[in-house]
Amino acid sequence: MSNKKIIIAIDGFSSTGKSTIAKQLAKHLNYIYVDTGAMYRAVTLFAMKNNYINNQSFNQEKLISNLNSVQLNFKFNANLGFAEMFLNGENVEKEIRTIEVSKLVSKVSAISEVRKKLVSEQQEMGKEKGIVMDGRDIGTVVFPDAELKLFMTASADKRAKRRYKELIDRGDKVNYEEILHNVQERDHIDSTRTDSPLTKANDAVEFDNSDMGLEEQFERIIRLVNDHI
Template sequence: MKLSVAIDGPAGAGKSTIAKIIGEKFNLMYINTGAMYRAVTLKAMDANITEKDVDKLINLIESLEMHFVEDRLFVNNEDLTDMINMPTISNNVSKYAAVAEIREILVKLQQNIAKKFNVIMDGRDIGTVVLTDATFKFYLTASNDKRAKRRYDELISKGLDVDYNTILNDIIKRDYIDTHREINPLTKADDAIEIDSSSMSINTVVESIATYINSNTKNN
């Protein structure tokens, strides 16, 4: 049975962490689509290309070879995983991700991967655009303060000097941009199962998703 799992949700909902664990449990290739947009953002900012320079952005993306090794993203054979998770990238990625031409190129790449492998993808429009026929769709969310606290703890653990209120405000701002952009805004797919993890641990969320997948595949 061909298996594909789509996990969508706002920033800080725990999508990537949970998707990686589920991918390991079910032997799925994990594709962090958000990391791909972050990589484009990093490379564009390094080259002083704004989100308005569409032609330059297209040329830039066409020069990038992206692949994942386990859960780390390599771009032109350089591991960019740590750099693309810096606050400056988080604060700018929504602007680049809203560019239609960028989304079109990356969505096609993501869809081609899904045609070849059993995959789990997380992002903002997986269930609604990238994998509309995914075997399973989940929408992860949590309260603003819970998501900000998780992101704060993550960055502090990496030794970064960050401010909680700044992160909270950035998350609120990013939510607005992601849900109001013209092209493929963040929204819950009609057939997705919504999970509010505000009062749930990562393990509890994983167990809930894994149980659902197992119960709906055992007879197939």
């Protein structure tokens, strides 16, 4: 394999398994993996902890004026094989994956000032290449010149079932209808927001994995990667 390093941008709807495939690719290629969704979730958690946002209200001005107090870092966990999200020095990896955060993250992600801050941090991370990044606007905004762009999609029902299983396996008390509603609502907010809406880049390869196993998906994607390297 050549030692030419590339940027792999993975976009798509929530719960399409973007991070799963991104982690697999990063491990296989010995690349750095960046979960941008975790960054938006961490900002959401910050807003929740400071009472700027809840299910009823959202004080956007307060969040915007306090964005400088948000320090985000990824720290590699050798036992897990991937980097965990730290917010102001505290490991928040488990806290940011709750349904409570999932319900509010699209609203926080729609704020232009939040996107501006995180996009500039993400672009900084990709300067050396050799990176796999997943999110909603990686191929369109963060790395429009990425050598390989993937756009992940799957039916809302399939995605809600995956998310439900993931949360139940973790020991969370959730119900399927709530998860499905959350998936559909996030799709709507992500696709219709004015700043960097979720759209497929013209040169992205679309991947519908509704009926695809992880192994088949990985094999097909690694072939694409090898073509680009």
